[in-house]
Amino acid sequence: MARDLQGFIQILADRGQLRRITAPVDPDLEIAEISNRLLQTGGPALLFENVKGSPYPVAINLMGTVERICWAMGMEQPEELEALGRKLGMLQQPKPPKTIAQAVEFGKVLFDVIKAKPLRDLFPPCQQVVIQGDDLDLNQIPMIRPYAGDAGKIITLGLVITKDCETGIPNVGVYRLQLQSKTTMTVHWLSVRGGARHLRKAAEQGKKLEIAIAVGVDPLVIMAAATPIPVDLSEWLFAGLYGGSGIHLAKCKTLDLEVPAQCEFVLEGTITPGEVLPDGPFGDHMGYYGGVEDSPLVRFHCLTHRKNPIYHTTFSGRPPKEEAMMAIALNRIYTPILRQQVSEIVDFFLPMEALSYKAAILSIDKAYPGQARRAAMAFWTVLPQFTYTKFVIVVDKEINIRDPRQVVWALSSKVDPCRDVFILPDTPFDTLDFASEKLGLGGRMAIDATTKIPPETNHEWGEPLRSDPAMAAQVEARWAEYGLADLDLSAVDPNLFGYDL
Structure with missing residues (x-):
């Protein structure tokens, strides 16, 4: 039909x-x-x-x-x-x-x-x-x-x-x-x-x-x-x-x-x-x-x-607009194709607030030094529109890339700006981007917000804080006993301050 x-x-x-x-x-x-x-x-x-x-x-x-x-x-x-x-x-x-x-x-x-x-x-x-x-x-x-x-x-x-x-x-x-x-x-x-x-x-x-x-x-x-x-x-x-x-x-x-x-x-x-x-x-x-x-x-x-x-009809403008919703849906379609071409990428996200293509967040299954840089460089060349992505943030696979709280934590706790930021100057760019000094020519920046391994660092990384499994199970079992049964944490959106797809 x-x-x-x-x-x-x-x-x-x-x-x-x-x-x-x-x-x-x-x-x-x-x-x-x-x-x-x-x-x-x-x-x-x-x-x-x-x-x-x-x-x-x-x-x-x-x-x-x-x-x-x-x-x-x-x-x-x-x-x-x-x-x-x-x-x-x-x-x-x-x-x-x-x-x-x-x-x-x-x-x-x-x-x-x-x-x-x-x-x-x-x-x-x-x-x-x-x-x-x-x-x-x-x-x-x-x-x-x-x-x-x-x-x-x-x-x-x-x-x-x-x-x-x-x-x-x-x-x-x-x-x-x-x-x-x-x-x-x-x-x-x-x-x-x-x-x-x-x-x-x-x-x-x-x-x-x-x-x-x-x-x-x-x-x-x-x-x-x-x-x-x-x-x-x-x-x-x-x-x-x-x-x-x-x-x-x-x-x-x-x-x-x-x-x-x-x-x-x-x-x-x-x-x-x-x-x-x-x-x-x-x-x-x-x-x-x-x-x-x-x-x-x-x-x-x-x-x-x-x-x-x-x-x-429709019209353009600062998100949210219909074109931003289309981009979010296309983000889902791109993901398996991107994984196929850049094997280390676990997931990627184009935030609507970043105009759905100006900033990308990638999560990778890190296995060797310099892998975050490789993933960022590969991302910029996979599809034509990613050429216009100004910022790429690469995080570990454990980070929920659609939760801005987790992404900001990774940026704050895993990044040394002198070591983990690299910039490509004077690359072909979107003529609608007035932030560029020269229209049609601009820079791109990648941030490695992954856990560092030698020789990226010469010291041991700190042990992440985690709940004691036995105590976590005990608290969950006694939740109603505490008088907190009306606060069903299982129903809380883990991306309350962001958005998931």
Whole structure:
């Protein structure tokens, strides 16, 4: 059965995680202000049914909690995300099975790949209404402007689809687009992204780049497009692996590109290499306004949509935001893959408060001197986005990396700044990080907060304090006798001052 945005909205409604707002609201600032207040408290998803200036409702905050992201991926518990990561890890670095059980498991994964193959729809819902020529007016789409200092209206959750003009291999990314006129928008992407590479290749051949924007897709497809796992598989196949069955695709009306057949809106256009307009400023994930950059201009000539479509959007900013919840879920998927590539890593964590990628905490099963440095260096090179991680803290496997109390204790008790901190200066960096002295160039720091062993230290390490096992058992047995039965310590969240997944 094909999955779509409206089906997921119904799931949220059935589980009491959706509020329908019938009062009139303005897409300029008001929708984002309402949504932001609920994001801060883990509130429900919102469906605004009476949006000023547009006939279409707006859905926002659908992925505002990790729980809802799990539901989008057909799961109930975050732990299931790691099982998905193990499956992807097997595809990334397959090893010959050594036992019958391993052979059976690998066979199941290969069968999952076969099931994940995309399907084609000849009469897709996304093309029930077709608008072209003078009738095309992007102002009818209820794009939001989140912050008062933003340059204009934006699309934030559109799948931006392009294709390599030499190989024909498509790229699906999630990039911000700014409205420039009734038929044009600018697209903001980093030079290392797939869409930017495709535009450079088109320029070399003197061609325009075809580009399609699919808005209002199943959130599962957004998660697949946002997964930067170095596997030679398409985002469409990822979506099928995530969902357990192939995603339905459809050929665009005017372009040689494929889009999700069940999406709500599709914008079809082209980019002429070298044609740019100023894009920005906009509020970004760092919690500041970004700068103004000349960005490729997209000229749209066709809009298709479902009957009675819903516009799906979100916005960036200081966490918690929906992008931070997505990053937490992706953290779970990355973990088995990271373990497979850096064997000493037991677990890793990207705190939301550190923008979900600026700081990483690794735990390792330390076996030899210098291992923490090796783990930090390996982490920076595993996935492209980890290149932009400024701080890496490496701790022993006994430390709960999701409990900030334990991490701060490790930093305070196991680190000599002269010995255990190393800095890599002038490395390629995120241009949105204003802390860097030069935009696009910055330093990275790793801290070895593990227990030191010779020759890292020339003295014995102290004996850790632990409860006497016999006395601990006695106290537990007499807990009610003390009159403390109402204080059930087994129910206390061990990560009360942090958060676990």
